[in-house]
Amino acid sequence: xxxxxxxxxxxxxxxxxxxxxxxxxxxxxxxxxxxxxxxxxxxxxxxxxxxxxxxxxxxxxxxxxxxxxxxxxxxxxxxxxxxxxxxxxxxxxxxxxxxxxxxxxxxxxxxxxxxxxxxxxxxxxxxxxxxxxxxxxxxxxxxxxxxxxxxxxxxxxxxxxxxxxxxxxxxxxxxxxxxxxxxxxxxxxx
Amino acid sequence: xxxxxxxxxxxxxxxxxxxxxxxxxxxxxxxxxxxxxxxxxxxxxxxxxxxxxxxxxxxxxxxxxxxxxxxxxxxxxxxxxxxxxxxxxxxxxxxxxxxxxxxxxxxxxxxxxxxxxxxxxxxxxxxxxxxxxxxxxxxxxxxxxxxxxxxxxxxxxxxxxxxxxxxxxxxxxxxxxxxxxxxxxxxxxx
Numbered sequence: 001x002x003x004x005x006x007x008x009x010x011x012x013x014x015x016x017x018x019x020x021x022x023x024x025x026x027x028x029x030x031x032x033x034x035x036x037x038x039x040x041x042x043x044x045x046x047x048x049x050x051x052x053x054x055x056x057x058x059x060x061x062x063x064x065x066x067x068x069x070x071x072x073x074x075x076x077x078x079x080x081x082x083x084x085x086x087x088x089x090x091x092x093x094x095x096x097x098x099x100x101x102x103x104x105x106x107x108x109x110x111x112x113x114x115x116x117x118x119x120x121x122x123x124x125x126x127x128x129x130x131x132x133x134x135x136x137x138x139x140x141x142x143x144x145x146x147x148x149x150x151x152x153x154x155x156x157x158x159x160x161x162x163x164x165x166x167x168x169x170x171x172x173x174x175x176x177x178x179x180x181x182x183x184x185x186x187x188x189x190x
Numbered sequence: 191x192x193x194x195x196x197x198x199x200x201x202x203x204x205x206x207x208x209x210x211x212x213x214x215x216x217x218x219x220x221x222x223x224x225x226x227x228x229x230x231x232x233x234x235x236x237x238x239x240x241x242x243x244x245x246x247x248x249x250x251x252x253x254x255x256x257x258x259x260x261x262x263x264x265x266x267x268x269x270x271x272x273x274x275x276x277x278x279x280x281x282x283x284x285x286x287x288x289x290x291x292x293x294x295x296x297x298x299x300x301x302x303x304x305x306x307x308x309x310x311x312x313x314x315x316x317x318x319x320x321x322x323x324x325x326x327x328x329x330x331x332x333x334x335x336x337x338x339x340x341x342x343x344x345x346x347x348x349x350x351x352x353x354x355x356x357x358x359x360x361x362x363x364x365x366x367x368x369x370x371x372x373x374x375x376x377x378x379x380x
Contacts, residue, residue: 044202
C-alpha cells in the first residue's frame with residue numbers, strides 16, 4: 001500500500017491556508033474588502049519618494065512587516081536626474097509581479113510543481129503625448145504592453161499555458177491596465 | 191536699474207534643458223518614441239523580483255544610471271510571506287510619482303517656485319474578484335483610486351490647483367489607469 005502525502009507547501013504556497021482563506025471569505029464577504037495606500041513626497045525636479053506600509057483588510061488596519069521606500073525619477077534624456085525608475089516602469093513591474101503571483105498560486109492549487117517562472121514586460125510610449133506635442137492622436141500612456149512568460153514545471157505545455165491564462169483572467173493589475181479605473185485627484189493648498 | 195535673472199533650475203527642473211528637449215522633439219518626432227522594460231523572476235510563493243535597467247528612447251538603447259531591484263509579495267493575510275509591497279500598491283506609487291513629476295515640471299515652466307508637494311493615494315479593492323468568488327459583479331482590480339495632493343508654493347490657490355490639473359491631463363500613469371491599454375501575454379514553456 002502506498003500512501004500519498006500532500007505537501008503543506010507547493011511552489012512555496014501554503015495551499016491549506018489558501019483554501020482556508022477562500023472558505024473564510026466565502027463565509028464572510030466583508031473580509032475581502034481591502035484598501036491599499038502609498039504616501040509620496042516630492043524631493044526635487046522629477047524625483048519623488050513613496051512609502052508603503054499600512055493598509056486595511058480583513059476588517060482591520062494592518063501594516064506590512066517592513067515599510068518599503070521607493071524612488072522614482074525621469075532619466076537624464078527626459079530632463080530628470082535618474083534617481084530611480086520612471087513611474088511608467090513601475091507599472092510594468094506591477095504587472096509582472098501580479099501575473100507571477102497568480103501563476104504560483106494557481107499552479108499550487110492545481111497540484112503543479114513549478115521549477116522556473118520568469119517574464120519580460122515591454123511597454124511602448126510616445127512622449128509626444130505627455131509633452132502636449134501631438135494633435136490629440138497620441139495618448140499620454142502606453143500604446144501597448146507585451147508580457148512574455150517563460151514557465152517550467154512538471155506539467156505539459158497545455159497545462160502550463162492554462163495556468164498563465166487563468167492568472168491573466170484573475171489579475172488585479174491586468175484589469176486596472178486593460179480596463180478603465182475611476183481615479184479622483186483632490187488638491188489641498190497652503 | 192534692476193536686472194532679473196532667470197534661475198537655471200526652478201524646483202530642481204532644468205527649464206532651459208526642458209524647453210530645448212521639447213524643441214528637439216518638435217523638430218524630429220522620432221526622438222519621442224520610448225520603450226520601457228522590466229525583467230521579473232519568480233522567487234517562491236507570491237514573491238517575485240523585478241529588475242529595471244535598460245530602455246529605448248531618443249533613437250537609441252539606453253540604461254539607467256543604476257539598476258533597480260524591486261520585490262513584490264502578498265502580505266500574510268493574503269497567504270504570502272510579505273517580502274515586499276503587493277503589485278497593486280506599486281500602481282499607487284506609480285500614480286503619485288507621475289503626477290508629482292508633472293507638477294514640478296509644469297510649475298517650473300510656469301515660473302512657480304514650489305516649497306512642498308506631497309500626496310496620499312488610496313485604492314479600494316475587493317478580493318472577491320481575484321479569488322473568483324463573485325458572481326461577476328466584482329472586478330479584479332481597484333474599484334476606485336483617490337489621490338490627495340498637498341501643494342505649497344509662491345502662487346495663489348487657483349494657480350497651484352491649475353498646475354495639478356494640467357499634470358493630471360498630461361500624466362502617462364493616470365491615462366493607463368483610467369483608460370484601456372492593450373496588454374498581450376505570451377507564454378514560452380519548457
